[in-house]
Amino acid sequence: MADTKKHATLTIGDDSYELPIHSPTAGPDVIDIRALYGKAGVFTYDPGFTSTASCDSTITFIDGGKGELLHRGYPIDQLAGQSHYLEVCYLLLYGELPSAAQLEAFEFSITHHTMLHEQMVNFFRGFRRDAHPMAIMVGVVGAMSAFYHDSTDISDERQREVASHRLIAKMPTIAAWAFKYHIGQPFVYPRNDLDYASNFLRMCFAVPAEDYDVNPILSRAMDRIFTLHADHEQNASTSTVRLASSSGANPFACIAAGIACLWGPAHGGANQACLEMLEEIGTVDRIPEFIARAKDKNDPFRLMGFGHRVYKNHDPRATVMKQSADEVLELLGVEDNPKLQVAKALEKQALEDPYFAEKKLFPNVDFYSGIILEAMGFPTSMFTPIFALSRTVGWISQWKEQLGDPQMKIGRPRQLYQGETARDYQDIEDR
Numbered sequence: 397m398a399d400t401k402k403h404a405t406l407t408i409g410d411d412s413y414e415l416p417i418h419s420p421t422a423g424p425d426v427i428d429i430r431a432l433y434g435k436a437g438v439f440t441y442d443p444g445f446t447s448t449a450s451c452d453s454t455i456t457f458i459d460g461g462k463g464e465l466l467h468r469g470y471p472i473d474q475l476a477g478q479s480h481y482l483e484v485c486y487l488l489l490y491g492e493l494p495s496a497a498q499l500e501a502f503e504f505s506i507t508h509h510t511m512l513h514e515q516m517v518n519f520f521r522g523f524r525r526d527a528h529p530m531a532i533m534v535g536v537v538g539a540m541s542a543f544y545h546d547s548t549d550i551s552d553e554r555q556r557e558v559a560s561h562r563l564i565a566k567m568p569t570i571a572a573w574a575f576k577y578h579i580g581q582p583f584v585y586p587r588n589d590l591d592y593a594s595n596f597l598r599m600c601f602a603v604p605a606e607d608y609d610v611n612p613i614l615s616r617a618m619d620r621i622f623t624l625h626a627d628h629e630q631n632a633s634t635s636t637v638r639l640a641s642s643s644g645a646n647p648f649a650c651i652a653a654g655i656a657c658l659w660g661p662a663h664g665g666a667n668q669a670c671l672e673m674l675e676e677i678g679t680v681d682r683i684p685e686f687i688a689r690a691k692d693k694n695d696p697f698r699l700m701g702f703g704h705r706v707y708k709n710h711d712p713r714a715t716v717m718k719q720s721a722d723e724v725l726e727l728l729g730v731e732d733n734p735k736l737q738v739a740k741a742l743e744k745q746a747l748e749d750p751y752f753a754e755k756k757l758f759p760n761v762d763f764y765s766g767i768i769l770e771a772m773g774f775p776t777s778m779f780t781p782i783f784a785l786s787r788t789v790g791w792i793s794q795w796k797e798q799l800g801d802p803q804m805k806i807g808r809p810r811q812l813y814q815g816e817t818a819r820d821y822q823d824i825e826d827r
């Protein structure tokens with residue numbers, strides 16, 4: 397916990413209460429209200445946690461005003477441009493960039509944990525073929541706690557480490573097999589001679605009749621997408637993982653909870669919703685109609701891939717993603733992709749519109765990612781599973797940090813009760 401030399405004074409009626417203020421290494425000060433209910437008998441009220449810090453953390457920092465995202469202090473654009481996903485995983489998990497030897501050992505461990513227990517194949521076969529891959533991922537990841545009993549004891553540091561590596565290593569296999577099952581093709585097993593992103597692409601697109609030669613530019617773009625989604629402070633799914641973990645649940649159950657939360661279209665499901673929106677818009681001349689709908693308070697439609705709880709400037713991940721989209725589509729010879737043209741025109745028109753400017757709504761990480769993924773050959777249903785695969789290291793790093801926090805308690809918010817006060821039961825004859 398940072399220093400607490402400053403205090404806030406809260407006055408309620410004739411009483412005043414001093415509340416410590418903690419100053420961070422970056423970002424706003426926080427007012428420590430933990431003792432408030434005990435002292436003053438009142439709760440604070442913050443639905444959606446717009447002004448609430450839920451924990452201490454040293455992993456990721458976001459400055460929404462500047463559009464800055466740091467992982468252990470390193471800017472996301474530098475990591476996306478100069479590092480690679482497994483090195484970023486090491487950084488998020490252990491706090492520092494690895495030495496060559498540390499990176500080699502880490503990559504060896506991840507590479508040699510990519511296979512699933514063969515009996516888990518039965519789990520996939522239990523789903524309908526048209527099951528959404530996210531439904532399969534939630535089920536299979538939760539089921540890992542029934543197969544990897546030797547890494548579920550959260551009080552054992554070695555078991556926490558093994559579970560962390562297993563989850564990072566196996567998520568590409570689980571996501572790829574969910575995809576293969578969905579399209580009715582046989583599972584393709586991971587290979588140890590491929591890097592993390594290439595292995596994932598091959599498991600998705602190879603078939604027994606024909607192997608898949610991974611284009612290095614596509615695997616680099618895939619790796620960059622993993623990095624851009626790796627962690628993002630205390631977002632909804634990460635907070636879900638932390639809350640689940642606070643009860644002592646095993647890591648596989650906690651990550652399954654995070655996957656379930658990420659699925660929503662307001663969160664990780666926005667990349668799929670965004671591409672479906674671009675498909676619905678269809679042509680540039682229809683953009684004004686959809687911008688008008690997004691501004692209409694009586695219309696629930698929102699521009700998917702736009703806006704963010706924290707960023708009130710450009711999402712730095714969207715900037716990198718847009719550059720990557722240009723590169724990948726040019727490589728694939730589809731730079732005139734109609735969805736990319738609509739996306740660029742939509743971004744331009746929205747950013748010129750006073751509504752979006754006043755509300756500080758900018759494209760977020762989900763606005764361009766789907767265009768790249770679709771160009772790579774993924775159906776929209778695979779966009780959020782790829783987000784979940786990428787975010788697993790962030791969830792696990794935050795889970796690990798929370799378990800090491802001496803202040804950790806079970807998360808148990810209170811409420812502003814607006815229901816009936818006590819009343820007596822009435823027999824049915826008297827109602």
Ligand code: SDX
Pocket residue numbers: 444627628630631632661662663664666690691697698699700701702703704705706755757760761762
């Ligand atoms: C992710 O938290 C994270 O870090 C998440 C994430 C991560 O890496 O983990 O960054 C990943 O989830 C990115 C966001 C993906 N979601 C979408 O793209 C869905 C579309 N966006 C919106 O649903 C919305 O912007 C949210 C959910 C992202 C943020 O919602 P907030 O912070 O609760 O903001 P809000 O709903 O209170 O909106 C503020 C105002 C409202 O207008 P008023 O009621 O004040 O008049 O802005 C409007 C909103 O109506 N608004 C939009 C809009 N987003 C907000 N209007 C039109 N289109 C939009 N997209």
